[in-house]
Amino acid sequence: MPNDRMNFARHRRVTMEDVGRMAGVSQVTVSRALSDPSKVSPKTLEKIREAIEVTGFVRNAVAGALASRKSRLVSALVPSITNVVYSSMIRALSERLRTHGYQILLSETGFSQADEEEAILAHLSRQPDAIILTGIHHSMQARRRLLGAGIPVLELWDTTDTPIDLCVGFDHAGAARAAAGFALERGYRKAATVTASDERARRRRAAFADRFAAGAVPDFDVCGPASIVAGREGLARLLDSHDLAGGIVYCSSDIIAHGVLIEAQSRGIAVPGDLAVMGFGDQDFARHLEPSLTSVRIDLEHLGQTAANTILDRIEGRNIAAPVTALNFEIIDRASV
Amino acid sequence: MPNDRMNFARHRRVTMEDVGRMAGVSQVTVSRALSDPSKVSPKTLEKIREAIEVTGFVRNAVAGALASRKSRLVSALVPSITNVVYSSMIRALSERLRTHGYQILLSETGFSQADEEEAILAHLSRQPDAIILTGIHHSMQARRRLLGAGIPVLELWDTTDTPIDLCVGFDHAGAARAAAGFALERGYRKAATVTASDERARRRRAAFADRFAAGAVPDFDVCGPASIVAGREGLARLLDSHDLAGGIVYCSSDIIAHGVLIEAQSRGIAVPGDLAVMGFGDQDFARHLEPSLTSVRIDLEHLGQTAANTILDRIEGRNIAAPVTALNFEIIDRASV
DNA sequence: TTGTATGCGTTATCAA
DNA sequence: TTGATAACGCATACAA
Numbered sequence: 001m002p003n004d005r006m007n008f009a010r011h012r013r014v015t016m017e018d019v020g021r022m023a024g025v026s027q028v029t030v031s032r033a034l035s036d037p038s039k040v041s042p043k044t045l046e047k048i049r050e051a052i053e054v055t056g057f058v059r060n061a062v063a064g065a066l067a068s069r070k071s072r073l074v075s076a077l078v079p080s081i082t083n084v085v086y087s088s089m090i091r092a093l094s095e096r097l098r099t100h101g102y103q104i105l106l107s108e109t110g111f112s113q114a115d116e117e118e119a120i121l122a123h124l125s126r127q128p129d130a131i132i133l134t135g136i137h138h139s140m141q142a143r144r145r146l147l148g149a150g151i152p153v154l155e156l157w158d159t160t161d162t163p164i165d166l167c168v169g170f171d172h173a174g175a176a177r178a179a180a181g182f183a184l185e186r187g188y189r190k191a192a193t194v195t196a197s198d199e200r201a202r203r204r205r206a207a208f209a210d211r212f213a214a215g216a217v218p219d220f221d222v223c224g225p226a227s228i229v230a231g232r233e234g235l236a237r238l239l240d241s242h243d244l245a246g247g248i249v250y251c252s253s254d255i256i257a258h259g260v261l262i263e264a265q266s267r268g269i270a271v272p273g274d275l276a277v278m279g280f281g282d283q284d285f286a287r288h289l290e291p292s293l294t295s296v297r298i299d300l301e302h303l304g305q306t307a308a309n310t311i312l313d314r315i316e317g318r319n320i321a322a323p324v325t326a327l328n329f330e331i332i333d334r335a336s337v
Numbered sequence: 338m339p340n341d342r343m344n345f346a347r348h349r350r351v352t353m354e355d356v357g358r359m360a361g362v363s364q365v366t367v368s369r370a371l372s373d374p375s376k377v378s379p380k381t382l383e384k385i386r387e388a389i390e391v392t393g394f395v396r397n398a399v400a401g402a403l404a405s406r407k408s409r410l411v412s413a414l415v416p417s418i419t420n421v422v423y424s425s426m427i428r429a430l431s432e433r434l435r436t437h438g439y440q441i442l443l444s445e446t447g448f449s450q451a452d453e454e455e456a457i458l459a460h461l462s463r464q465p466d467a468i469i470l471t472g473i474h475h476s477m478q479a480r481r482r483l484l485g486a487g488i489p490v491l492e493l494w495d496t497t498d499t500p501i502d503l504c505v506g507f508d509h510a511g512a513a514r515a516a517a518g519f520a521l522e523r524g525y526r527k528a529a530t531v532t533a534s535d536e537r538a539r540r541r542r543a544a545f546a547d548r549f550a551a552g553a554v555p556d557f558d559v560c561g562p563a564s565i566v567a568g569r570e571g572l573a574r575l576l577d578s579h580d581l582a583g584g585i586v587y588c589s590s591d592i593i594a595h596g597v598l599i600e601a602q603s604r605g606i607a608v609p610g611d612l613a614v615m616g617f618g619d620q621d622f623a624r625h626l627e628p629s630l631t632s633v634r635i636d637l638e639h640l641g642q643t644a645a646n647t648i649l650d651r652i653e654g655r656n657i658a659a660p661v662t663a664l665n666f667e668i669i670d671r672a673s674v
Numbered sequence: 675t676t677g678t679a680t681g682c683g684t685t686a687t688c689a690a
Numbered sequence: 691t692t693g694a695t696a697a698c699g700c701a702t703a704c705a706a
Binding site for chain 2 (some may be wrong): 011056058059060061066071081082087088090091094096104106107108117121122123124126145148149198227232262265284285287288290
């Protein structure tokens with residue numbers, strides 16, 4: 001296809017005006033036919049349908065949004081789109097919202113507040129009908145802008161008593177304490193942790209250590225996102241300086257636990273005989289590892305759906321029972337502990 | 338925060354008009370100050386900056402898009418947003434586009450053409466400046482709409498001689514043939530495959546089998562997306578009916594290969610002693626498995642960046658050297674073969 | 675350097 | 691059931 005075949009600059013869009021002309025009605029009638037067909041007679045409806053078919057008309061949602069002050073766009077900001085924890089939530093969320101005619105404008109914020117501020121501004125300029133943020137820590141500037149936008153704001157993944165507006169998440173510290181309690185109950189008295197560079201992960205690690213042995217738990221911070229190699233290195237470094245025999249390693253995510261498992265295997269350390277391993281998140285693969293991984297189950301689908309429902313309730317003016325929803329977690333007892 | 342505190346319905350937006358009034362200039366001058374500050378005197382620039390600060394003005398990109406007929410929005414459709422293969426490409430793509438002021442409107446199409454058609458329509462209604470699709474198989478209806486939109490269209494991930502407009506991808510069949518050649522060179526004469534339900538994956542599997550032994554290669558189709566459990570089951574089922582000793586298993590993705598590795602380990606099958614395993618994609622974790630996984634490297638970052646550059650060239654009216662770009666792949670020789 | 679007038683393609687409000 | 695008219699908030703062309 002030659003380059004000059006497409007001339008994008010001078011492209012005449014088909015408008016409702018055009019459709020109306022062809023169908024012998026006014027532009028307004030076309031608009032009505034699309035948004036509320038019951039207000040248009042069957043005969044003209046058919047003529048309009050035909051004209052749309054022939055012209056290949058596609059409604060201009062930009063003009064519609066400007067006129068109605070409703071964009072049917074919900075923006076969502078996540079730290080990372082390649083992290084399946086976030087993308088699973090977003091998938092559930094967007095699927096639910098799509099059935100109600102909303103599209104998602106998704107951006108990655110990295111883990112920095114400056115990036116988030118910039119992303120928030122870019123998103124707000126698109127006039128979304130609501131905005132979803134990951135986590136509960138946002139700069140004052142960001143909060144001000146969010147409040148100023150006058151749209152529903154939902155903080156996802158975490159919980160707080162002082163949400164900007166709405167909040168759907170779970171109690172990270174509580175989940176980690178539960179994990180520690182589980183380990184203690186199983187008789188473990190020695191523990192170590194491998195933690196990714198994520199504020200929530202660090203908070204969980206702190207809660208785990210606190211509950212387990214008032215903080216006397218060595219930690220390896222992977223200084224980066226969770227990965228298998230991070231888990232392998234974590235265990236390797238911990239073993240350099242500590243005797244973990246008969247203990248348990250609590251990991252900030254299943255993927256890190258997976259790395260720990262691989263490192264243990266390559267060193268001939270029996271799991272759970274010599275060392276127990278616990279993950280977090282209970283991703284699909286956790287139950288299919290060898291040994292299968294004990295983990296803390298978070299229902300990401302449910303989180304995403306609940307967030308979508310909450311947002312929809314707000315947008316469509318229904319009453320919100322409580323602005324903050326804390327979802328449950330569950331310890332999944334498998335072979336690695 | 339009580340429910341009635343936020344009244345979203347009656348919210349007065351701050352406009353350029355307001356900013357101008359406060360700064361003692363007209364709306365147009367505010368517009369200019371934002372889009373081309375060099376055309377406004379430093380003194381008024383400062384007054385406008387201040388007024389923006391005070392009012393918390395956020396520019397309305399919807400109105401801007403309507404007026405200028407440029408949305409600075411690029412839409413992207415991928416089969417799955419939780420699949421790291423696609424999300425990695427999109428991350429690279431959107432990062433590059435963002436530096437040029439473009440945002441990405443991302444949607445999941447599932448693997449069905451009907452879903453894709455619907456998604457295309459929804460996206461086109463937002464008046465994107467370009468649209469990116471995954472793969473090269475699209476319904477006639479979809480192609481018609483795309484052409485009718487009069488914007489650049491880029492097909493990503495695959496290659497073809499007959500693109501709708503632009504295309505950036507790699508030769509799937511060629512990559513699979515190279516993998517088969519590699520296995521043959523290593524002396525393997527027996528092979529089996531485990532394949533995910535993805536059109537490209539099936540095409541690669543066919544090319545592998547064809548090159549390896551003119552098709553005499555047993556296959557397990559996992560009937561679903563790639564996952565560790567799919568790989569485990571794949572190997573298990575293949576072993577039920579075939580003697581694979583001394584052979585090689587070619588998997589449609591690293592994640593499936595990972596499952597095959599785990600199943601082999603749990604059965605006491607030595608890799609590569611009793612059975613060799615080969616993945617596809619060379620994801621991060623491939624080198625850190627035990628044994629490390631031989632795979633076919635696809636540079637997803639590069640794919641995403643190249644797509645972004647191609648789109649930018651088109652949008653900004655530069656000449657495109659060739660509408661189709663085929664990127665390279667590379668066999669990564671590790672311990673599992 | 676700044677301002678006026680006009681249009682972008684819809685929806686909302688009336689009136690017929 | 692239909693249509694005329696006026697927003698919506700900004701960018702562009704042109705004038706001053």
